[in-house]
Amino acid sequence: MAIRTISAAELHRKMDSGESLFILDVRNPEEYQDWKIEGNQLRSINIPYFDFLDDNDALYADLPKDTEIITVCAKGGSAQMVAELLEQRGYDVSVLEGGMLAWSQFYVPVTIVEDENLKLIQFNRLAKGCLSYMVISDGKALVVDPSRHVDEYLRVAEQEGAQIEHIMDTHLHADHITGGPELAQKTGATYYISASEMQGSDRPYEPLEKHSMIQFGQVNVKVLAIPTPGHTPGSMSFLVNDQFLLSGDTIFVGGLGRPDLGGKAREWAQALYDTVFRTIAQLSDDVLVLPAHYADIQEINASGYVGETLGEIRRKNEIMRTEDRETFTETVANSVGATPPNYEDIVSINRGVLSVSPEKATELEIGPNRCAIHHT
Known part of the structure; x- marks a missing residue:
């Protein structure tokens, strides 16, 4: 048998x-x-x-x-x-x-909120700890930080009766291959990423620096681009309807994004300090932080998604309260772990200067994400 x-x-x-x-x-x-x-x-x-x-x-x-x-x-x-x-x-x-x-290619979509203004869905790629998002309003959709298995997003958009019009990457990912350009090609949507992330690339994209606000849907869902350097120089976070911060790899439920992948850990940690204590400091405690990664299964909450209010993150996360710049910089710069395997190749693929087969892409992505520094 x-x-x-x-x-x-x-x-x-x-x-x-x-x-x-x-x-x-x-x-x-x-x-x-x-x-x-x-x-x-x-x-x-x-x-x-x-x-x-x-x-x-x-x-x-x-x-x-x-x-x-x-x-x-x-x-x-x-x-x-x-x-x-x-x-x-x-x-x-x-x-x-x-x-x-x-297992590495399996995704779980979970609805975070659904009201008269929008529906917000988190896609959890469980084996990688990668998180991506779809915001739907009035039959139109925005996708943030899509992974390369674009059929996952196309399927959900079809189920929801929504047309994907906007696709954004919060930054140039180092641990997985973005699906943004391919998804844009298949849907006719605009692909956005920071111009500072795409230097040397001839890949078509719309620079996020040109937009302080992107609106779609009859209810005017607002997506505010907030420059949040530190993890990478051109990292952006997106504040949706003043309620949901799609934070990329800048702020996690249990930590901050690692600033060392460019070989400038101290310099980028200083930028991360300014992000935390100047840009993010202006946001209220009830904003829900929705990151691009998580490192521990315990970060999935009782509702089935990864996210936490900014107030709770500030309360639990000591580094978010470390206002002394030098202490913050030393702590963050010295807390990085093993670098993501193959990250240089993955960055090159995401910038559009290297092409690989689907089989090679799968091989490059094998393993966990290593993008967070935990200071809970």
Whole structure:
């Protein structure tokens, strides 16, 4: 009998229902430690697939006989092999179809708010911790920070009966490939990004610096572009209807954007200080911050999305209250971790100066995001 397979969508449904799950990840320990499937009711252990080749009974000691075991590997092949061994020993087992590769391309759209003025949807690319947004008003839509799987946005826009007219990137992303230009090409929408992010590029775009306000829809949904340098020099945040700050990688629920990817950590940390204590300081505590990334599954709130009021972020996040410029600069500049793998290639692709195949794009994006500095 063939081993059962489970799709990424089915796995997420199980996770979302609160069902207790047991994941057996059979990749190399280094890969597992760097990036794995996480969830509140999920237990995960790592036993490399090659260990099972020795037919060692001790390997099976921690595997439950009364719970379904979901085997996971990079692309599905090794997990299938291990699953067959487990089934021979009487375990209830299934395989994550496509492995971490499939999981890395799975998106969850969640409605944050829907009222007479707008509908705001967050797209959560769970495996990457990447967040993107669609704002819909009067049959027109704005998409912010789209990832490269543009069919996800086209599908939702069609479901909502909305025409995508505006597409914005808050900054030049370093950990994933933007879908902005392709989505613009497929929809006829305008693609916006800061001109300072696109130096040396001949890719068509509309400079955000030319716009202090972008309005669409009969109800005049306002999208205010706020220059928020620090993560990258041309980072922008977008304030929607004075209520929702789409903050890119400038402010997170649990931290700030890393300022080191340009090799100027101290200089860009100084810019981030000005952003926090001059630009963002003018916004009220009840503004809802909606970032482009998150680093921990715990940041997904009870409503199913990643976001927090600016007041709560200020209260919980010590670095947001560190008004001494030198202390802030030292703390931020010295708190960066491992750089995103392949980030130079990804930046070049996003600037339009490098082209790669879809297969190569998938390979470049494998792994978690590393864009936040946490100071909770």
